[in-house]
Amino acid sequence: MALTANQQRVSRRRSTWHISRVAWPIAAFVIFLLAWEALIRIGDYPAFILPGPVAVAQKFVRVFADGTLLRHTGVTFIEVTGGLASGFTLATVTGYAIAKSPTLERILTPYIVASQAVPVVAIAPLLIIWFGTGITSKILISALIVFFPVLVTTITGVRSVPQELYDLMRSMQATPWQIFTRLEVPASMPVLMAGLKVGATLSVIGAVVGEFTGADAGLGFMINLADGLFDTARVFVGVFTLIAMALLLYGAVALLERRVLAWQRPTD
């Protein structure tokens, strides 16, 4: 009986915790919208400088209804996920190789640092010239911006595997493949997940930078076009959609992390 009462108390605490988890962000968002509307009323700004939340909402409905928003969002989403996936894959493979081979590290480090010293905005036009204004160049730009942080975290992750666990695996006659799958991959997972989180937000930036440089579709293109037409409400719709996409991606990675790293939060 004591146990049941205790369990009830725990579940009640959990449920209130859940409500406050959702309630506070919503309340903060509502306050943000109200403050925004108040700012418009007090300052009396023209719509092409700062449109109010209502105007933005109306614009949102319009571009959503005529299919423009979905089309551009779809293009950007493909670029972002493509960039994240390819950048992450390339970075983890390279990072693992570098972590394992000091020679390779000495050879590759200057190039990697050089690629980071040049801002992506400066390389973007080149990639557009070489790969066109389509999706490919945006995926590459996005991958480029994702690459470095993930590379660094991968190297850190693989190098943080304790020597004693390598000894243990060797003492049990583990093959190199077994050491990779049973030790190195799970042991570097926490650091790898942190890298993926950083990469997820950066990938959105990469795609938009590419779209600003030269594109015929995508949210960045839509924002750029609307800006030229002084359609500021449409700019806001584009920006908010980008934010939503970044949040969604980050949330998905966080969810993945919770699953993969469940062992870090054991429940009694």
Added chain:
Amino acid sequence: MLTVDHVSHVYQVASDHAVEALRSVRLAVRENEFVCLVGPSGCGKSTLLRIISGLLAPTRGQVVINREVVSGPHPNVGQVFQNANLMPWRTVLENVTLPLELAGISRDQREEAAHRMIRLVGLHGFANRLPAQLSGGMAQRVAIARALMQSPDLLLLDEPFGALDALTRETLGEELLRIWRLRSSTVLMVTHSISEAVLLADRIAVMSPRPGHIREIVMVDLPRPRSLDMIHTRRAGELTRAVRAAIRGEDQ
């Protein structure tokens, strides 16, 4: 069963700096014997254990286990490291099954064997816990269970209870004797505690400071089965003094 034949080891720390860790170590351990290795810190005990387990190749000399020269890690040797060395992302059961998983044994078989082993080390009911949920003593029991999974002929223990508090240490020492009686295997254990060595071992090999070699071997003629109380007998006191004198040795 185990013969350490004039094993020497030199660590090349830098191109112009070498450290002689072991100098011509000789040691023979009989089948089902329990031998403790004691000595001052830094005398190369752990190096010797790494060489015996095949993780490290000696600079000179050789190790023979069951008439076979050791050239690398061997399934005949089970090892327990200084800290429990469990994989934090694996449950107790998954940690214990690891050696059989690597050997390609089917899941049903290895889990059945692991459950039996977990019961043997007194962790029944903890199979699905994660290492973070275990005390230091429990973690070390898991490590012992894991080392026993491949039914090794030789069990190497590198200060297995070094990180534990005195009380846990005593209970685990007794537990180890119980398990050793049930599983009859040869044990070579490095320890810092002289009383622990006296309580557990058939013979105690005393090592000298670096470069380490076996300075003296003390026969422990306390009757078996042993219990914690025996440490207070007169004979145990004499043996403890003898080992301590041997550790301080001729260098004083």
